Amino acid sequence: MQVSKDGRSWRIGAVADVGWIAGHTAAGTSVTTAIPPIFDAYATTYQADDVTITAYERALVEDLSRYTPDQPWWLAYLDTGAHDVVFPDARRVSLYWDWPYVLVEAGPEQALTWRAGHLRHGRGSLPDLFFPADRTWLVSALWDDTWACVGGPEPLIHILERDPLTTARRVHPDEDALPPGLVRE
Template sequence: MRVDRDRRDWRIGSAADVGWIAGHTTAGVSITTAIPPIFDAYATTYQADDVTAAAYERALVEVLLTHTPDQPWWLAYLDTGAHDVVLPHAPRVFLYWNWPYVLVEAGPEAALTWRAGGHMRHAHGALPDLFFPADRSWLVSALWDDTWTCVGGPEQLIDSLERDPVANARRVRPDEDALPPGLTRE
């Protein structure tokens, strides 16, 4: 299926496009609640108080771009009823605890600009709630009630995120509590 936005048709994803995620995460407090345990390395990241949402999100996407060959990205927007899903009439796919997402094949620029109304992590943010490249080499996911974002991918990607002060990432083991120091669960 395809949906029009900005005078262009965009491919809408199906359950098959997220089948590698659905049913492959584990309930709990570890990073594998959001990211399947299939990657070489994992990290959590969140916007620091002294950094704007735009700067934080741009830093995160820039690091991802440096570790990703040119290809489409899948962007998924969680339908909470309170946040912009970008394509409100598109069909939904269901992940985690049967949460509905709009899944669209686009790219990094769309990830940074399409959402206008903010999201759960900060009121001025644009990033999708879940996104990954077509080759599935990494996954970024923020669960409904978390104020941080989880990342799984190659060692080099996680190393680069840790080195970028604006990305504000910290490495976590798959069995470790994903809650970043200084944050609390809602």
Template sequence: MQLSKDGRKWRIGAAAEVEWIAGHTTAGTSITTAIPPIFDAYATTHQPDGVTVAAYEHALVQDLTAQTPEQPWWLAYLDTGPHDIVFPRGPRVSLYWNWPYVLIEVGPEQALTWRTGHMRHGDGSLPDLFFPADRSWLVSALWDDTWTCLGGPEPLINTLQQNPLANTRRVRPDEDALPPGLTRE
């Protein structure tokens, strides 16, 4: 299925595109609640104090883009009702606890421009979940978390850790993903 936006037709994803995630996470407080235990390295990231949402999100996407060969990205927007999901009439895929997401195959530039506000940062634009077509990394922010989880190759996590705007903290798969100084809702 394809839907139109910005004068182009975009491929809408189905369950097959997220089957590698669905059913492969574990309930709890570890990073594997959001990210399947298939990556070399794991980390959490969140907007640092004193940094704008735009600067934080641009830093994250810039580092992800720099560490990823050119290819399409899958962006997924969680349908919570009041929050922008970009394609409100698009079909949904279920992830985690049967949460409905709209999944679109696009590029990294759409990750920073399509959404107008989301639940973690009122004026942010990032999707709730995104990954490149080769599935070399996964970024996922669960509905009730104020931070974002990611899994990927060691060099990617190292790059993100070196960028103060990305505010990235490495975690082990069995470790509580809650970043220091934040609380659970």
């Protein structure tokens, strides 16, 4: 299925495009609730109080882009009925606990510009889940979390940790993913 936006045609994803995620996470409080346990390293990231949402999101996407060769990214928007899924008439794929996502093949620019506010921040634009076509990393923020979990290669996690705007903290697969100072809703 193709959809149009910004004068271009975009491919809507299917179950096969997220099969590597679906059914490969486990309920709980660890990073592997959102990210399959297939990566070399993991982290959590969130917008700190003294950083604007725009600065945080741009820093995160720039860090991911610097690490990733030029290729499409898959952007997934969770359909809660409460926030923008960008393509409301597109088919959904199910992830986690059969949550419906609109999955579209686009890129980092669209990740920063397509959405006009979402549940976690009430503002901002990032998709709820996104990853490059080569699946070298995955960023996922679950429905009611105010932070995102990241899985990827060790060097990428190190880049995120060193960036003061991303507030990234390395976590182990069996460790509670809740960042210090934040609370679960």
